[in-house]
Amino acid sequence: MRTHNHQEIKENCSSVIMYLLNKHKLGRVSSIIMDTEGWVNPCFFVNDEYVIRFNARDPGLPKYQREKFVFDLLKDLKFPVPDRVILDTDKDIIDYDILISRKVSGDNLESCWSKLDRETQISLAEEAGALLKKLHSIKFDYFGELANRGPLPQTKFWFDFLEAKLEFLLSEARKLELFSPTQEKQFISKLHSRSELINTVKKASLVHVDYHFGNLLFDEKKITGVVDFEWSIAGDPLYDLMFWRNANDVFKGSEESFFKGYGKVDFNSDESLLISTYQMIKNIELSIVATLHFPKEEARDYLEITLKDLSN
Numbered sequence: 001m002r003t004h005n006h007q008e009i010k011e012n013c014s015s016v017i018m019y020l021l022n023k024h025k026l027g028r029v030s031s032i033i034m035d036t037e038g039w040v041n042p043c044f045f046v047n048d049e050y051v052i053r054f055n056a057r058d059p060g061l062p063k064y065q066r067e068k069f070v071f072d073l074l075k076d077l078k079f080p081v082p083d084r085v086i087l088d089t090d091k092d093i094i095d096y097d098i099l100i101s102r103k104v105s106g107d108n109l110e111s112c113w114s115k116l117d118r119e120t121q122i123s124l125a126e127e128a129g130a131l132l133k134k135l136h137s138i139k140f141d142y143f144g145e146l147a148n149r150g151p152l153p154q155t156k157f158w159f160d161f162l163e164a165k166l167e168f169l170l171s172e173a174r175k176l177e178l179f180s181p182t183q184e185k186q187f188i189s190k191l192h193s194r195s196e197l198i199n200t201v202k203k204a205s206l207v208h209v210d211y212h213f214g215n216l217l218f219d220e221k222k223i224t225g226v227v228d229f230e231w232s233i234a235g236d237p238l239y240d241l242m243f244w245r246n247a248n249d250v251f252k253g254s255e256e257s258f259f260k261g262y263g264k265v266d267f268n269s270d271e272s273l274l275i276s277t278y279q280m281i282k283n284i285e286l287s288i289v290a291t292l293h294f295p296k297e298e299a300r301d302y303l304e305i306t307l308k309d310l311s312n
Contacts, residue, residue: 032045063231074226
């Protein structure tokens with residue numbers, strides 16, 4: 001977490017872990033290790049058995065409600081997710097939603113990727129693609145929000161959800177004075193010009209939204225865990241695939257194997273246009289996050305990328 005008072009927040013969260021284990025009858029505290037990989041929400045590994053996370057960055061968003069919903073859905077499908085999940089929204093000891101889950105074994109694939117031999121890289125990238133395909137096979141009769149609360153709706157049409165999401169993001173960006181009124185209109189116009197194409201997406205799939213190696217765990221040559229469903233939605237699978245079109249830029253040698261596992265060779269012109277629309281929305285969201293939580297120079301880079309994309 002990169003907020004100015006992140007250390008204080010982490011210490012406050014750590015101080016309530018003993019209470020949480022007593023409250024949920026999970027035994028005594030013998031060890032607490034703070035996660036050093038993630039930076040968004042304080043995360044602790046307790047007794048090498050449980051993972052306890054605190055929604056400290058976005059307390060107004062139902063991030064853990066979404067994740068609990070997805071974990072419960074996937075564990076019945078023998079998907080590699082925690083087999084026990086507790087959602088604590090009481091806020092009786094600390095003013096954050098808390099998610100407690102059974103620890104999944106394995107190492108972070110992003111951290112280890114460059115150290116793996118080529119054969120293992122190919123195998124894991126293919127499996128990652130196959131798992132995402134399986135994830136996308138889960139369908140919903142609505143688009144949008146998975147939780148029962150939050151600023152975004154569940155909608156009948158895909159365009160309606162994207163429009164609501166864009167309006168919400170622009171309202172957040174307005175508070176930070178990120179875009180001019182003219183630029184806001186350009187974002188909205190770009191989305192509306194593609195409304196007919198967007199609504200060719202007739203059926204909603206489970207979309208992870210942040211599916212990459214940083215959210216996958218593995219042991220030797222097998223993926224053991226898929227985590228971080230806190231941003232998940234019901235939507236178009238292409239929303240997940242936009243990252244993987246340029247995956248080699250981040251995870252060298254992964255792209256071809258990933259798409260082989262997913263079962264997709266290329267993208268047609270309509271799919272490419274949809275992906276560019278989703279990328280516009282994602283870039284706006286990242287500009288807001290970066291402005292609030294990243295160093296100034298990094299936030300400036302995100303904003304420049306977003307505005308450059310708008311002009312294309």
